[in-house]
Amino acid sequence: MIDRQHLSLMREIDRQGGLTAAAERLNMTQSAASHALRRLEAQTGVTLWRREGRRMRPTQAGRTLLDLARRLLPQFERADAAMADFAKGRRGLLRIGMECHPCYRWLLKVVEPYLVGWPDVDVDVRQAFQFGGLDALTDHEVDLLITPDPVARPGVGFTPVFGYDLVLAVGRGHPLAGRDHVRPEDLDDEVLITYPVGAERLDIYAQFLGPARRQPSARKEIETTDIMLQMVAAGRGVAPLPDWLLAEYAAALPIVGLPLGPEGLRKSIHVGLRDEDAALDYMAGFMAQAARVGAAV
Known part of the structure; x- marks a missing residue:
């Protein structure tokens, strides 16, 4: 056996x-x-x-x-x-998988009040951005998955917790800064600064540049948002970011956000969990807190 x-x-x-x-x-x-x-x-x-x-x-x-x-x-x-x-009197550990670089700052706003409201639940955040997040969720390696790109799978449900516009961050002195929006061809001569994620997983390629068959002159990968936006402010490139995240930095840095296309590019962050766990009270508590923070963004 x-x-x-x-x-x-x-x-x-x-x-x-x-x-x-x-x-x-x-x-x-x-x-x-x-x-x-x-x-x-x-x-x-x-x-x-x-x-x-x-x-x-x-x-x-x-x-x-x-x-x-x-x-x-x-x-x-x-x-x-x-x-x-349980033997030690604790509820357990809530393991959260992240497939979204900028969402970490949003998650901190969820976790802080959640830990206060659920003192017997610990939280672990796994920022393995290149991992197969959905597989990790179905294989019980994580309990929740935060992603902007939910994929349907039996036994797993995704709930949108907040919506945002993906915008292009440019320095205030950049030639594009006064535009109402940017077009794909406007990036032909630009250095595009992104997180270290495959181009096929970046919305600016999949939904903006790709359909127009356009490419920036170069792409630079940077791990942290702070350094990324310092580079943008210094005129070293432009970067696609959620509008809510850009707003947090715009007060301190000479940067502005421009819509991608005349209609903009709308996205939603989803939280996924296994159907079998949906009725757990501390899971429901996290989802409720995520929704409250999302509504306030």
């Missing part, structure tokens, strides 16, 4: 590349790990790993079991943590 120890061993062999390192991570002796693997292969009747050079590679059967380990072990670990929290 396949048990949790077997799944843990499969996952660690894959992560570490070999049995000895996996055994060390699991606080097992190498001989005990080797015996457990041989016993598992004998029980299943298949070879699970093959050695290629210095690494062990899963067979087709091994990959099937490895996929199972990746799905189930996070749920076991979450259950362990939840039971430990």
Whole structure:
């Protein structure tokens, strides 16, 4: 019978590349790990790993079991943590996944009053912007997903919590600063400053430049909003940002925001959670607080 120890061993062999390192991570002796693997292969009747050079590679059967380990072990670990929290009198941990760089500042406005209202719930924010957020949500690696681009999937629901306009931040002395709006061709000779996200995931490419078949002269990736807008204020480029975020900086920096196109580019931030968790009171509490903050933005 396949048990949790077997799944843990499969996952660690894959992560570490070999049995000895996996055994060390699991606080097992190498001989005990080797015996457990041989016993598992004998029980299943298949070879699970093959050695290629210095690494062990899963067979087709091994990959099937490895996929199972990746799905189930996070749920076991979450259950362990939840039971430990209940034993200590805590409600648990709310893990929030982020697929939106600028939304972190908005999230802080949600988390502060939420922690006051739910003192027995801890919050962990995972800003893995390149990760598969939806997969992490369905695989129980996170409990909530904040994203501007919800994707329908059975068992998961997304709720819009606030809307905003994506605008182009330019310095006050920039030639475009006096325009009512910008056109795609206006960016032909501009340096576009963005967060370090693939162009296919950036709305300014997907919904503004792409349909017009236009490209900026160059693109520069910057991790932090503060540095990004300092660059814009210094005339080093232009940057697409939510209007509400730009408004927070405009009082201190010589920057202005211009609509993208005559109609502007409207977006919404959504919070996604698993259907099975929707009735949990502390989940509902977070959604209510997110909606209140969103309405005030």
